[in-house]
Amino acid sequence: MSCTHCGLCLESCPTYTLWGTEADSPRGRIALIEDSLAPDGTVSAEMAFHVERCLGCMACMTACPEGVPFADLLVAARAAIDRELPRPVTERARRHLSRTALARSGRAAVAVRGRELPHHTPARGDPRGRVGLLLGCTQRARHRRIHEATLTVLSAEGYEVIAPRLPDCCGALELQAGPHPHALRRAQATIDAFAAVGGVDRIVSSAAGCGAAMKGYGHLLGTPQARAFSSMVRDVHELLLEQPPRSPLAPLALRVAVHDACALCHAQRAGATPRELLRRIPAIELLELPREAGACCGAPGLYPIAQPEASAALALRQARAVLEVAPDVVVSSDHACIAQLQRRLRALEQPLPVHHPIELLERSILAARPTG
Ligand code: SF4
Ligand code: SF4
Structure with missing residues (x-):
């Protein structure tokens, strides 16, 4: 399970597509991390710089045919940076406070x-x-x-x-x-x-x-x-x-753009589940994003604080991809992505409702209940 440098992950990596630099691709980061973590290696400032620009979105793991365990490498790299590359006290304090x-x-x-x-x-x-x-x-x-x-x-x-x-x-x-x-x-x-x-x-x-x-x-x-x-x-x-639906579901005639939260589709490998669930609702129309599908919106963890410009650029790409399909509503399965998309759509002066899929399911269930 070592990297063969095939490059099949490159186009799925948001930071590579943003900056186009090898060191900001999964392949480049793996090489830097492995050099630093080798028995005779040391944690370099270059490795730290490019690891800190990584979103941890794990799109590379989904794309990699070799099963390279990038998540484990990233955890080891971040721990080594913390351990071996002392940062100024002010920077450490800022990171701790942000966390x-x-x-x-x-x-x-x-x-x-x-x-x-x-x-x-x-x-x-x-x-x-x-x-x-x-x-x-x-x-x-x-x-x-x-x-x-x-x-x-x-x-x-x-x-x-x-x-x-x-x-x-x-x-x-x-x-x-x-x-x-x-x-x-x-x-x-x-x-x-x-x-x-x-x-x-x-x-x-x-x-x-x-x-x-x-x-x-x-x-x-x-x-x-x-x-x-x-x-x-x-x-x-x-x-x-896990179980067949029990509640009657009322039709929702909505065009729904589905944004993939990285933590669901890559980390949990469950990206199909919101779609499967939403398809139970009669009359709903699910729209796949034409570009950037599967690309991170720049919201994970502290990324918007640590890398504000990259985070904003990635959010903008996702917001534009959403607008291209002209939905009535957008769904995402993580509150951080929801907030990120809402902010960016508002900034484009094209606000749209952005919800968790469970909110649409709730709406359909409640609309099907007899009144009175
Ligand atoms: S985790 Fe995301 S940003 Fe980091 S290397 Fe993999 S695809 Fe690129
Ligand atoms: S991480 Fe996987 S997909 Fe990317 S270059 Fe290495 S082997 Fe190929």
């Missing part, structure tokens, strides 16, 4: 609003299962609608949902920087929080990035408990496709 700021602001917003989502949501009709829902930090505070829709849909489909207050953050943001102790503590705290709930068949996330992080805990922590936890994690689309 924790989003999680903290999420928790603060919850506290200020004082409106927690229900801890327990019963199943409608005969229960099909009992699931734990990750509320997370940013999504809980800033994208509450997605959680509300998720609870409505899961309940309608026969799932009893337990949404524990803890964990307050799954650590996805910190994990992007590698397996440092703070990130490992967050992963273990998430496992412990769901263990305290007890008796759930699945752990569910409707945030693609958080789901990908939780699916990686087993590999990250390497304990039987962590591996068992990760094997129970499902993205909400995956969970709903």
